[in-house]
Amino acid sequence: MKFFGKPRSQTAAFLPLCLLFLKSLSLGHSNLYSNRYAGDKVIRLTPNTEEEAFVLKKICHQLKVDLWQPGGVSQISQGTVTDVHIPHNGSRALLTFLQEANIQYKILIEDLQKVLEKGSSLPAWRSRRSLSGYNYEVYHSLEEIQNWMHHLNKTHSGLIHMFSIGKSYEGRSLYVLKLGRRSRAYKRAVWMDCGIHAREWIGPAFCQWFVKEALLTYRSDPTMRKTLNHLYFYIMPVFNVDGYHFSWTNDRFWRKTRSRNSRFRCRGVDANRNWRVKWCDEGASMHPCDDTYCGPFPESEPEVKAVANFLRKHRKHITAYLSFHAYAQMLLYPYSYKYATIPNFSCVESAAYKAVNALRSVHGVQYRYGPASSTLYVSSGSSMDWAYKNGIPYTFAFELRDTGHFGFLLPETLIKPTCTETMLAVKNITMHLLKKCP
Ligand SMILES: *[C@@H]1O[C@H](CO)[C@@H](O)[C@H](O)[C@H]1NC(C)=O
Ligand SMILES: *[C@@H]1O[C@H](CO)[C@@H](O)[C@H](O)[C@H]1NC(C)=O
Ligand SMILES: *[C@@H]1O[C@H](CO)[C@@H](O)[C@H](O)[C@H]1NC(C)=O
Ligand SMILES: *[C@@H]1O[C@H](CO)[C@@H](O)[C@H](O)[C@H]1NC(C)=O
Ligand SMILES: [Zn+2]
Numbered sequence: 001m002k003f004f005g006k007p008r009s010q011t012a013a014f015l016p017l018c019l020l021f022l023k024s025l026s027l028g029h030s031n032l033y034s035n036r037y038a039g040d041k042v043i044r045l046t047p048n049t050e051e052e053a054f055v056l057k058k059i060c061h062q063l064k065v066d067l068w069q070p071g072g073v074s075q076i077s078q079g080t081v082t083d084v085h086i087p088h089n090g091s092r093a094l095l096t097f098l099q100e101a102n103i104q105y106k107i108l109i110e111d112l113q114k115v116l117e118k119g120s121s122l123p124a125w126r127s128r129r130s131l132s133g134y135n136y137e138v139y140h141s142l143e144e145i146q147n148w149m150h151h152l153n154k155t156h157s158g159l160i161h162m163f164s165i166g167k168s169y170e171g172r173s174l175y176v177l178k179l180g181r182r183s184r185a186y187k188r189a190v191w192m193d194c195g196i197h198a199r200e201w202i203g204p205a206f207c208q209w210f211v212k213e214a215l216l217t218y219r220s221d222p223t224m225r226k227t228l229n230h231l232y233f234y235i236m237p238v239f240n241v242d243g244y245h246f247s248w249t250n251d252r253f254w255r256k257t258r259s260r261n262s263r264f265r266c267r268g269v270d271a272n273r274n275w276r277v278k279w280c281d282e283g284a285s286m287h288p289c290d291d292t293y294c295g296p297f298p299e300s301e302p303e304v305k306a307v308a309n310f311l312r313k314h315r316k317h318i319t320a321y322l323s324f325h326a327y328a329q330m331l332l333y334p335y336s337y338k339y340a341t342i343p344n345f346s347c348v349e350s351a352a353y354k355a356v357n358a359l360r361s362v363h364g365v366q367y368r369y370g371p372a373s374s375t376l377y378v379s380s381g382s383s384m385d386w387a388y389k390n391g392i393p394y395t396f397a398f399e400l401r402d403t404g405h406f407g408f409l410l411p412e413t414l415i416k417p418t419c420t421e422t423m424l425a426v427k428n429i430t431m432h433l434l435k436k437c438p
Pocket of ligand 2: 153154157161162163164
């Protein structure tokens with residue numbers, strides 16, 4: 001199998017995963033994730049009328065499709081593109097239905113298992129390390145990311161301090177890096193989190209990239225030096241640690257946390273619908289089996305509670321909240337839960353406009369920007385709205401590459417261009433913070 005290749009510098013950290021795959025081999029399933037995606041398709045749906053949207057919602061619910069453009073089945077609406085992942089046993093029914101109802105669709109991925117196994121988007125066992133000691137152009141497991149954090153905490157103690165803000169549902173530490181030159185003077189801070197949604201692997205890869213770039217260019221780049229001298233960054237590379245781990249070991253398309261429910265067998269809560277801001281209203285589901293399940297009560301998830309507590313405690317000096325998701329190529333700001341313009345809209349809007357232009361200047365990639373409600377869809381209980389409502393004036397959510405060609409399976413070869421351009425956008429936003437906005 002190509003996937004295994006020749007692990008040249010495999011460390012002990014990979015052994016448990018390795019054994020897991022070997023175990024599935026010996027059971028006769030020769031494929032990744034126990035071959036569970038064989039024959040599954042990803043289909044892009046574009047309902048042209050309200051009636052088409054209505055029947056699509058119904059059949060998608062019946063066939064239990066997994067919505068790739070998140071938001072849940074309720075987000076399917078006229079004129080909106082929706083990508084769905086349909087299990088192999090439901091794909092015939094869905095395709096027949098679409099043809100008979102004459103609804104526009106496009107098959108984006110014929111066989112999901114084959115795409116997973118092509119290796120382009122796989123955890124690369126080949127060369128985990130680059131010349132400088134760490135390969136930032138592959139996706140890393142949770143264990144690797146945590147080891148990397150511990151390593152930086154030891155080797156870059158002048159600029160980095162690592163600490164834990166609590167424990168996940170399954171008992172894993174919730175680590176945060178505080179990045180910036182230590183000083184006794186009052187400093188403003190930027191919060192950044194990646195990986196609220198488990199399957200959006202490019203997020204954690206970007207958080208790692210950001211830290212790497214900051215450390216590498218601190219001495220040579222005056223802008224970076226100024227930024228790290230005047231601001232602290234609190235960076236949480238993997239927010240949803242349990243879900244991220246699960247997306248490596250069991251289900252590549254897992255989105256939620258891993259908490260149990262007392263009445264249903266379905267596990268997990270959407271950690272971006274669990275915040276106390278218009279909690280469980282439009283764009284969130286009350287059903288534990290849905291991907292946008294808001295949870296039994298606000299901050300029910302220990303991961304959400306830990307971050308909310310931290311932000312509450314430090315909100316006086318945190319000026320910006322940045323959250324990294326995928327995919328859609330958008331830069332979003334509040335509100336998510338309603339169609340309305342925020343106070344001081346012009347400062348936030350102009351920061352977004354400049355950031356998107358800076359991003360495009362690198363590889364010509366276009367991002368849309370605007371209030372999340374009108375640019376993406378309405379969703380309640382999101383971290384971005386919550387941060388804004390709690391007094392953080394600049395709050396943004398990035399939806400990174402791409403627009404659906406690879407979707408969540410963004411190949412590792414695209415980590416570098418994606419992170420390079422995003423880096424420029426984030427730097428642009430943070431420079432904006434250092435200036436006064438009327
Ligand atoms: C497809 O298979 C799963 C179990 O593997 C089952 O739960 C589901 O109901 C099946 N769907 C259809 C449409 O047959
Ligand atoms: C990071 O390093 C400091 C010492 O420089 C240590 O006190 C702290 O416990 C370390 N953080 C973690 C999470 O190990
Ligand atoms: C931010 O991006 C704009 C282009 O959109 C550019 O004119 C400006 O110089 C950038 N600012 C910084 C500090 O990078
Ligand atoms: C809007 O900007 C003014 C002046 O900078 C500031 O005092 C006020 O707190 C801001 N309001 C919000 C909601 O951010
Ligand atoms: Zn997301």
